[in-house]
Amino acid sequence: MKFTLQKVCPKTGARAGLLETEHGVIETPVFMPVATKGSVRGIPWETIKELGAQIVLANTYHLHIRPGDKLIQKAGGLHKWSNWSGPFLTDSGGFQVFSFARRGKAKIMDSGVTFKDDLEGKMHFMGPKESMEIQKNLGSDIVMAFDHCPPADATREGIDYSVNLTTEWTKQCMDYELQSHQSLFPIVQGGRFEDLRHKSLKELVKLDAPGYALGGVSVGESREEVDRIVQTMANELPSNKPRYLMGVGTPRDLLMSVTSGMDMFDCILPTRLSRHGSFFRKNPEGWKTESVTQKEFTEDFNNPIMKNCQCPTCSQFSRAYIKHLFKRSEITVYYYIAVHNLYTLINLTKNMRKAILEDRFVEFIKSNGILGESSTEKEYNLVNT
């Protein structure tokens, strides 16, 4: 894997880059749709391709339990099995495994985690070695290190323990021999404590991995805390390597995080929101999440759910039609809304990239609702500290 930093916005630190993998070149910043069980929920692969997705994420835990990573290995790996020929990133399974712990269904040891799965209630053990073995079998292009994910409200002591264990586990992951096309990304932990974040980052950067991720930023913290962590940590990450912000986000979050210097993002929101009839919408005061059930949509036959949006849904259908389908639980509407949401995030990152390359990034984000006049550039100043 090779990362080339093409341009950095001198005012904000926002970056445009190229990440070359065996399954394709990824232009950053990039939003990665989530195919938890090997399919982006409700969206056919053809559509994922048409929307311009460059890389998708799949979940190690889910695929390990069913159909099993060994079955996927037999099929020739994730790419052949799913017929998505572009790059795949797999998470480490840690996030799911630790969510079991929070529900009292797992036991955490220094060597890994013992847990009962949701489906069959079988006992499993997952540690750094197991996570690497599964991801090797899956054959993803980017492999995430097995990290210790503390809850957002963990004590300082708990988070310090998690940082230390993450470093130790990451070392074990780095020692594991993956397939030649696979690259390992460590995950910086440290919760809401700036000094622990720095400690985690410092220890992981020593390992000289091909890319780095910020973890534990969408596990229950406030938006302000996430902003603060991202703004503080992004530019501490090696500048010559891709920087991945896990589990983010919304258009607003992507604008803020690219501005802070992050390159890669994933989130299930575009598809999950669609099942609740919610869509991303740009308003004069910035991006919001709104409902297709709003009263004004009932008889609006002439406007799409978001005016001036060029996505396939907004190019074809009126507010009245989309609202009707949602109210009648017609499953096609989950597709239509998710397509709008995915298009929004994919297109937003593409447009940010273009603006960075063309030296007009600050103008771009001003016109997109952060760093605007009304925000008195407070957020912008924060970015630059």
Added chain:
Amino acid sequence: MKFTLQKVCPKTGARAGLLETEHGVIETPVFMPVATKGSVRGIPWETIKELGAQIVLANTYHLHIRPGDKLIQKAGGLHKWSNWSGPFLTDSGGFQVFSFARRGKAKIMDSGVTFKDDLEGKMHFMGPKESMEIQKNLGSDIVMAFDHCPPADATREGIDYSVNLTTEWTKQCMDYELQSHQSLFPIVQGGRFEDLRHKSLKELVKLDAPGYALGGVSVGESREEVDRIVQTMANELPSNKPRYLMGVGTPRDLLMSVTSGMDMFDCILPTRLSRHGSFFRKNPEGWKTESVTQKEFTEDFNNPIMKNCQCPTCSQFSRAYIKHLFKRSEITVYYYIAVHNLYTLINLTKNMRKAILEDRFVEFIKSNGILGESSTEKEYNLVNT
């Protein structure tokens, strides 16, 4: 609307024709996907178009209740409202309304039916005039006459009553002034009684409508009864007008019905079956409905659900992948399977048409599992009686 009979298979009576509507020319035989509430369940319109659908069906009852035919009229009619620019056929609402009667939730009078709707429990009245008014508001290209649908097990007396009422109501429908682009099709009733079917047909044919439908053939009868009705009645219908067999069917049913001389078909099976993991599959002994959960699919990475199928799903995905998605309730799989099922029916009618036009229809249906060696041509002889 103009119907041109292009060719008739001299051995079977199977027909190829052209049906010209204001929203497009339909090549028959034709399978019409069902968009009950204004959307084919789970299948985006782009896909419906790509699959080669030429006309879709929408349901008068469902759209009348929600969002209301008056709202759709305000939107400019079904085509503008849904953004499907091809032809629409709407059913009369009769089928749904009479299913309420069977559940004791409706009162049938000589003038129509009083019923309580499912959604809000409001009282409604629907008779021939109301059905016409709703369908006029919807603006469909083909409008179905409001018929009296008896249950499959009705007595001879009950079915005779239903035939008489259907004739009376159809006359009232014919007198109603629809939009200029709309054409009314009467529906032949008569249940399983041949003489009552003939009586119904004879009275309706007198009205000189632009096309005719056989109704009450998928309301609970045995396959043999449906075959017998279709084989007996098809060629009694005017040969210079399109013949529509309502609610049919499977690949086998389409083969049999086209062979009998029918031209148009609709069915919810392709999408409904997909939600149960069932797909149409051609076997040496004919077409069957099978499950994607079958044991041999678990590790079959090299074959699609149906070998030699050129549909988008079979061109892209293995049995193992499709089975996994279904077992994990990944909603994308309902799309993938429905696409295979819709493609199968649409493509089968296209191929039958081609075979009719090229004077090789008997060979075509022999190789497609009816009229085969094994069936001792019994079915074929029956067709020719």
